[in-house]
Amino acid sequence: MADYVIRKLEEIPDVLGDYPGEMRMATPEMGNEQVAFTHRRMPPDTGGKGSYGHHHKTQEEIYFVVSGTLTFKLGDDLVEAGPGTIIRIPPHVVRSVHNETGEDAELVMVSVKVDDPRGEVHLTDGFWPG
Numbered sequence: 001m002a003d004y005v006i007r008k009l010e011e012i013p014d015v016l017g018d019y020p021g022e023m024r025m026a027t028p029e030m031g032n033e034q035v036a037f038t039h040r041r042m043p044p045d046t047g048g049k050g051s052y053g054h055h056h057k058t059q060e061e062i063y064f065v066v067s068g069t070l071t072f073k074l075g076d077d078l079v080e081a082g083p084g085t086i087i088r089i090p091p092h093v094v095r096s097v098h099n100e101t102g103e104d105a106e107l108v109m110v111s112v113k114v115d116d117p118r119g120e121v122h123l124t125d126g127f128w129p130g
Contacts, residue, residue: 005030009039020046021104027113036117038109042070048096049073050130052123056091059111059120063087063097068105072097073128094124 012024022041030037036059053073063072065085072079072087073096081087089095099105114120 012039032113034113036109036111036113040107040109042068042097042099042105042107044099044102044104047098049098049100049128051096051128052125053094053096053127054121054123055094056111056120057122058091059114060091061089061095062110063089064108064110066106066108068099068103069101070097070105070107071100094127096128098128 007026007029009024012026012029014022015025016023020043022039024039026032026037026039027035047070049071063081063086065081065083065087067083069080069082072081074087074089075093075095079087097107
């Protein structure tokens with residue numbers, strides 16, 4: 001038996017349900033022991049604007065914009081990021097991302113794997129007014 005795992009993105013379940021776009025959290029499906037890996041496809045006008053932001057207790061996150069253009073709210077700053085942009089966000093920075101364009105965008109999020117992802121996250125209601 002091989003010591004590696006190979007999956008196609010479409011084999012990873014989409015956790016968004018009825019929310020537009022896709023979010024595929026590969027970590028459990030791949031059996032990752034150290035690294036959390038998530039792919040997100042964001043249709044136009046989706047994301048955190050008009051909603052909450054979040055930060056973490058201990059996890060830094062690396063966001064990689066694969067395609068399209070996304071707007072990030074990082075603390076009080078708004079940052080527009082196009083394809084090939086990499087953003088490192090330390091745990092304490094409240095963040096959210098939104099697709100304000102007319103095209104789909106793709107984003108990859110990478111962090112250290114934690115045993116209790118929900119316990120790691122702190123939500124900030126009203127972080128990015130619509």
